[in-house]
Amino acid sequence: MELVTAIFGEAGPTLARLSRYILPLVAALILARCVGSMLRERYEPETWAYLYLPGNVMVPLRHWECILGRARSVDGQVNDPSVERLHACLIRDAAGNWTVYNLGRGETYVNDMRVPPGGSPIADADVLTMGSAAARFVDLTEQERASLLKYRHAPGRRVRPGVTLLLLTVFQILLLLQQLTYNPDAGTGVAIAFGVVAAVQWAYFIVLRASGQTGFEPELLAFLLSSVGMSVAASKTPGDMIKYIILFVVAVCLYVFLCLWIRDLKRVKSVRLYAFIAAVVMLAATRLLATSRNGAYSWIELGGNLTIQPSELVKVLYIYAGAATLDRLFVDRNLIFYIGFSAACVGLLALMGDFGTALVFFVTFLVISFMRSGSFATAFLAVGSAVLAVMVVLSLKPETLSRFAVWGHVWEDIYDKGFQQVRAMSAAASGGLFGQGAGNGWLVDIYAAETDMVFAVVSEELGLITALCCVVSLLAMAIFAVKNASAGRSSYFVIAGAAAVSMMLVQMILNVLGTMDILPFTGVTFPFVSVGGTSLLACWMMLAFVKGCDTRARASFAVVRPERFTGGAGVEDGGAEDEGWYGDGYDEDDADDGGQWYDDGYGPRGGRR
Amino acid sequence: MKKVTGRALSVLLLVAVMVAGMGIYIFRLVRDGGDWASFYANDSVYTQGVLNRGAVLDRNGNLLAGAGEGGFLYAEDASVRRGCLHVVGDLEGNIGTSILSNYRPELINYSLLTGTTTDGGTVQLTLDSDVCAAAYDALSGKKGAVLVYNYKTGEILCLTSTPGWDPQDGIHFDLDDPAYEGAFINRAISSVFTPGSVFKLVTMAAAIEQIPDIWQQTFTCNGETIIGGQRIVCTGHHGTITVEQALAHSCNVAFGEIARQLGGDTIARYAEAYGLTASHELTDEISTAAGSVPAAQGDGDASWAGIGQYEDLISPYAFLRFVGAIANGGTCVEPTLLAGEKPQQVQLMDPATAQTLSEMMSYNVQYEYGAGTYPGLEMHAKTGTAETYGGTHAWFAGFITNANAPLAFVVIAERAGGGYYVASPIANAVLQKAVAVLG
Incomplete structure (x- = not known):
């Protein structure tokens, strides 16, 4: 006043x-x-690139991760009976290198070389053959960009x-x-x-x-x-x-x-495993170290009146570890691992008796797994969801339940x-x-x-x-x-x-x-x-x-x-950004794949080099 | 990618849940916000649980209750406080049908727009604090109720109920004490009583319309008679009398016979048509107790039902509307409690019937009760002495046609004796006061 x-x-x-x-x-x-x-x-x-399909149909590739196939929901539709519904997957890394993976039962060839399970690189002017349909892969030219x-x-x-x-x-x-x-x-x-x-x-x-x-x-x-x-x-x-x-x-x-x-997807992916581990360890540690508050063991007292709630930070780790690139989505093993990870998180929250957070995780699990599932593994997800739902219910402690009793009254x-x-x-x-x-x-x-x-x-x-x-x-x-x-x-x-x-x-x-x-x-x-x-x-x-x-x-x-x-093309203000305030950390990190990109992938066709 | 990006739309489901939830919240806020804000724990309008704003005023602007310097105050005069208690209520909310219980949002001046951020509001009533005080004094410790209203404008001048207490002192009595039986109930609107002989007005109205030769009939009363196997006892030996005389003497033998001729169904139908069995809206927030007049089967029960006994139960408020309609030529101007409220009108009975009843009620006074009993009042009335377990309810109901005071009234004194000896003097005292204040 x-x-x-x-x-x-x-x-x-x-x-x-x-x-x-x-x-x-x-x-x-x-x-x-x-x-x-x-x-x-x-x-x-x-x-990011184009694909010329039979009949000279041009399909722009608008993402770094594109699915090709006969289905309507794919990014590059190939209307040929010999093509699988989801036939192949084209993935671009941050450096600009494209890799093609074969999905499902069909066969895919790059310049008549069969694509192995680990995928094979594809570059400008390569011919991509799916079933009996051949398409030409065209990277963007400088002028087009x-x-x-x-x-x-x-x-x-x-x-x-x-x-x-x-x-x-x-x-x-x-x-x-x-x-x-x-x-x-x-x-x-x-x-x-x-x-x-x-x-x-x-x-x-x-x-x-x-x-x-x-x-x-x-x-x-x-x-x-x-x-x-x-x-x-x-x-x-x-x-x-x-x-x-x-x-x-x-x-x-x-x-x-x-x-x-997260600017660098490769870097993000490289530490995902640590995020998985950190999330589970943090939740487990919380359960062990936390003191009860209203029946929930979610808060760790750090002395003074300072308390932290690690489950909040785990939310970030959960998203970080739970999101995935398209190539991983087509491997069932990854989805099962993700469901197991989610079950571990929600299970630990159930042990803590933190119903609210368990519910937040559960709904997020539903959203992530729905987006991850593609058309695969619906059964896994149904089972996983059910298991998690039970765990959410288990996290209900009497204190929370008693509040449910007055719901609406x-x-x-x-x-x-x-x-x-x-x-x-x-x-x-x-x-x-x-x-x-x-x-x-x-x-x-x-x-x-x-x-x-x-x-x-x-x-x-x-x-x-x-x-x-x-x-x-x-x-x-x-x-x-x-x-x-x-x-x-x-x-x-x-x-x-x-x-x-x-x-x-x-x-x-x-x-x-x-x-x-x-x-x-x-x-x-x-x-x-x-x-x-x-x-x-x-x-x-x-x-x-x-x-x-x-x-x-x-x-x-x-x-x-x-x-x-x-x-x-971006030089006029890109320079300020590149050398800018966020400094060395980024550039150093970038050096690995960035360098590779200039040398091996993009270099030969390149602009400056 | 298209698959994944398309599935991102699932997030919109959560958006929809939130939007729907907010819709429900806002709907409820609009509907119930005033009640929420009136909650006693709302420190923005209560200081340590005591309402810190708002006032209830009588028709002349006198304070009946309100926040003032040093807390929440009631009227200065003790009789006014007690006489208005059941309408005004107390801050503790003991009286469920009171203004303080039902008009908190108005008192705190709540609105969706401003919440409780403005000064308090006032609720002005049609009550006259002097008339209410007179009613409280006239009841002089008896349990009962006095209701007075202007049958032309609808304004309720008095709606006093006893027993009560002084709200300024709070509750310092034992709730099980028989002297305070039902102290939290406004007997005028929330109780139903056996009507006894005042119900003969209803039977009479039915007879006027349903028995063509009612005016030619005579009745012979020897103190009692047998109808349908039941003994109908009268208050006296009235001899051979006309129907006017039967009403004035309140002759049970004659009305037992009239009721037999009408039948239980007809009597129940008339009671319902006159709104005696319905619950009424005293205000938007406060409604009255519903009475019941079951259709008696068999001549004996029908006779008792027509005399206002049997299983007849009526609220004083419903009867006030009924006598008000008689006074106003058959049209009931609905009583109003909130000042400035525009009253509804409802055609309750045939104007000719109302006119006839009115004349007969005047005849009662002229030839039975004595016009001099009510000096200065152009009195039309009917007494009632209702037999109940533990004593008789004393009723006196009717209206006066004084030019400056067109007032209908109902007085009931619970298990207090006879209508003429107990209820009629109370009515006289209150109406004298009412005529005086109306000038």
Whole structure:
């Protein structure tokens, strides 16, 4: 309050009251700009090579992983009775080398050499024979690449991200103003917290913008949600903001790191096994080291009041290890291994009694396995799903079950089992459309409100409009990931992106609808908004997977630009990026396969060399 | 790839679940948000569980209950507090049909748009606090109810029920104490009683319309008679009398015979048609208890049913509507409790029947109860003394046609004695007050 008076003088309280009505409008505007930019852009697939089929039919290969065959659902359809429904698979690596694999019972030849089980390389002008149909494989020429690039649009021209960021800063200033006015304990700590959020987002934007990136929608939404989360933290423990400030910065750093890491698919694949192991070990360790909280063994106490919830980080590992490239999808062994891995994760969560997280994993398992399954192994999946479902049920501890008992009847048990939810609904209704003001609510003092019932806290303090903006932000992110899937390069990124948004959606569904007694109350977090360290880290890292499937031109630094592979067309701003701020780590890593690419694969035909 | 990317659409299923869930939430918020916000734990409108905003006012703007300096206050006058208790209610929510129990969203001024972020609201009632206080005083410790309403405008001036307590003191009595039996119930709207002789107005109305020679008939009363094998006992020896005299004397022998002629089915049908067995909407949120007048089979039971005994049970509120309709020429202006509410009108009975009943009720007063008993009141009424287990309910119901005070009323004193000796003086006291305040 003193701060407000110091800054705004006598007008402070009036400004704060006024800002309650402006805040939701700013939130809605930010959301509208991001959604507009994400969903209005045209679908512009990338093209990587061509296949000339008999009868001079040209099939553009729009992904790094393409299936050829007679079926309608393949990427390159060959209408010939001698061709299998799913006959062969063409896969491009980051270096630009293409490999062809034979699928199913048919036979495939490259230049009359039979393709062995391990696949065989295929280069420009090679003849690919499937059954009795022969096709010519044609890689793109330099000119074709350049002209294709020219026709691809970068986002951010119609809806400028800088303006959205400016609005987001206004949003944060308004939140701060309200906190300082309405929250008697809010002081410099809260001011610093919002200052850090703003500083981080501007630094992030400026660096990336300088390196030529123009797509910022998912991050802007994440920053919006994190700002709301910071306000909830300020309402809960205004005197203890340093923890949240550090967590936020670490979360964004981890996000940036993961984005850079997944640029190189080969590197991603090389450590997948470690991710598998790390996930299982972390969950097992948690079960052994954790102390019980409401019957669930999910939290490890690190001393002080610092606790971590490793299962949140395992979510990221689960997606990282669970997504797969197309070549792996056609090997049943891999799917069985994946089902076993999922069963191990969910089983350990069942042992921990963490029903909410087990459910989140289960739904994510369904999404990933559905996407992985192709047309194979439906039976495996059915069995796997059933086993996992049983494990999810086993994770139900009496504490959780008792909450199930009041599902749909919380108002009949206001003193005990429905205690939290009736208060959540009451507070949420009290906020109206515009809220009581940030820091002006009472619900946040109820047990676990800042995590499990955060939607109600936001509704109470910031109003229904802002709360709905939070919900729609995640929905938009999910639709965005789905939209990008069709232009995805590798199925790894498509699956990872879809899995990440699914995980966030399931959490949001359980959180919001559980709080409002539409679904049973399971106590999971609302992505980005719920106060809670490990969960925030996990959400930001999952955002990297959303960025990883965004193949729009110059939209995502988690995706290597096609220019990089041409050696020429992208020079005008590619250079800044290549030698840019993310530095040596990437280049060193890239050296292995990158070098190989220039020397063996692309070199002979090449541009510069 | 196409296969995999196509399957990414499965994510939209989750999006659909969330959208549907939010749809349900918003639907419920629109429907129930006011009730949610009214929850006692909502610290934005309750200070340590006590409502910190809102006011209930009487028709003249006098405070009946509301948040003020230093907490939640009730009316200053103790009789007003007690006389309005069952309508206004208490903060603890003991009285389920009260304003404080049912109009919290209005009191906290809840709206979907602003939630509870505005100042509190007021609920103004049609009650007159002075009339209610007079009713409480007139009941003088008896259990019962007094109902008064303007049968032309619908405004309820008084809806007092006893026993109650002083809401300012809270509950300091033993709930099992017989003196406080049903203290949480508003007897005026939530209880049903055996009507006794006031029900003869219903039987009379049926007779006017269903027995063509009713005016030519005479009845001979020797104190008792046998109908359908049952002994019908009368309050006196009325000799040979006309139907007007039978109503005025409240002669059981005559009405037993009329009821026999009508039959149990007809009596039940008329009771239903006059809304005596239905539940009514006092307000949008508060409804009244439904009565019951089963169709008696056999002459004996039909006779007792026509006298208002047998298994007849009627709420005072339903009877108020009925006498209001008689007073208003057959059309019932529905009673209203919330000030400014536009009353509905319903044609309850034939205007000619209403006119005849009205004249007969006036005749009762002129020739039986005594016009001087109700000085200044143009009284039309009927007494009732209903036999029940443990004593007789004293009823007095009717209306006055004073130009400035077109008021219908029902008084019931539970197991308190006879209608004329117990209920009629209470009605007189309350109506005198009502006429005085209406000027």
